[in-house]
Amino acid sequence: MKRTFILILLVCNYCSYQVKAAEKDSDRTYWTNLLYKISEPVLSNMSRGELVKNMQVEVSPTWDGRRTRVTYMEAFGRLMAGLAPWLNLPEDNTPEGKQRKQLTEWALKSYAYAVDPNSPDYLQWDKEGQALVDAAYVANSFLRAPKQLWEPLDEVTKKRYVEEFKKLRWVDPPYTNWLLFSAMIETFLMSIDEQYDAYRIHSAIRKIEEWYVGDGWYADGEHFAFDYYNSYVIQPMYVEVLEVLVAKNRMVKPETLDIARKRMQRYGIILERFISPEATFPVFGRSMTYRMGVFQPLALLSLNQQLPEELSEGQVRNALTSVMKRMFEVKGNFNEKGFLQLGFAGHQPNLADWYTNNGSLYLTSLTFLPLGLPANHSFWTTPAKEWTAQKAWSGEDFPRDHAIGF
DSSP states (O other): OHHHHHHHHHHHHHHHHHHHHHHHTOHHHHHHHHHHHHHHHHHHHHTTTOHHHHOOOOBOTTOOOOOTTHHHHHHHHHHHHHHHHHHTSOOOSSHHHHHHHHHHHHHHHHHHHHTOTTSTTOOOOSSSTHHHHHHHHHHHHHHHOIIIIITTSOHHHHHHHHHHHHHGGGOOOOSSTHHHHHHHHHHHHHHTTOOOOHHHHHHHHHHHHHTEEETTEEOSSSSOOOSSHIIIIIHHHHHHHHHHHHHTTOSSOHHHHHHHHHHHHHHHHHHHHHSOTTSOOOOOSSOGGGGGGGGHHHHHHHHTTOOOTTSOHHHHHHHHHHHHHHHHTSTTSBOTTSOBOSSSSSOOGGGOOTTOBTTGGGGGGGGGGGGGSOTTSHHHHSOOOOOHHHHHHTTOOOOOOOOOOO
16 A cells, blocks of 8 residues: 555656646746746846946947947847737736846836936937837837836826927938838827827838839839848838737728738748758848747737748747747857847858947847747647648658648
């Protein structure tokens, strides 16, 4: 009897160990721990007004000579746009919930310091046109998590953001993806019933439609360039702007949003097929130091539960997790204080473009958007499945590919 009891106890302990090990090694836990690692140096410092003091700034060897203070706004704005959906989940006492709670507390303090002229971490909202870009990511973060990140701010801080956003109208954006930065800011102002510039939204919508070249791809301006700016900016910001306009019944018809979503779904299919059986993806075009930001459209489609029927949640999660591990387990992605370093997989400063600093790199956080889905959502609980290239190169059946005609 005693021997049987001991055996049962050992089995129970083993099962408990297996459950804990499974939890420890789950895809979601890997994602949350990695995003926390990326976020902590920025937000823990900025929440104390010490980001400028402690962040080691690294700029491209071909840096164009702008004020390097733009680094801090790039790091904060881009990081928060990626973090927002995760922080939008309700509080709980799980290890992940404790991470979210800490990051939310730091973020709210950081938002306040960012617009406080008396703070050492008051961001550079003027002097450089670059401010328009990263203010748009800040506005995007508010749109993605209004109840957790915008509504809790005190009235003085809210007023300061509205003023800073409106002042950025001095920036005349070039006819590129920059039009969407203006549109995003004005759309956020619309969402909180502030005065907004309809022309800056309209001009962006018209140009993006003009620049559609087919099969899910937009040009970034008059001429098409084969790069990932459809991922970094164009597809997600265009769709999210249209979503607010349709919800507010302003400027566009729902059909316009439907078409934009279908184009992003097609682009998402292409992105998934770019992922090789070895969990790598093609390195081409500008801004490859933005790392996992390449997959923002797939992440946004997953968050909104709008993946095309060709892509299952299990294969998308498995593919993205595998790429993350392939990239971030290379040494050199982070410096000794934990901030991101210039590079793609490791420290590769010569890869950086003339406009790139290490604050720019926090755009990689935009692939973590599915963390806004709760842990019991099917995106996280469905079994991992092989992605398309794995099936293709192992002799398994896989779906034929075809272009779209709109």
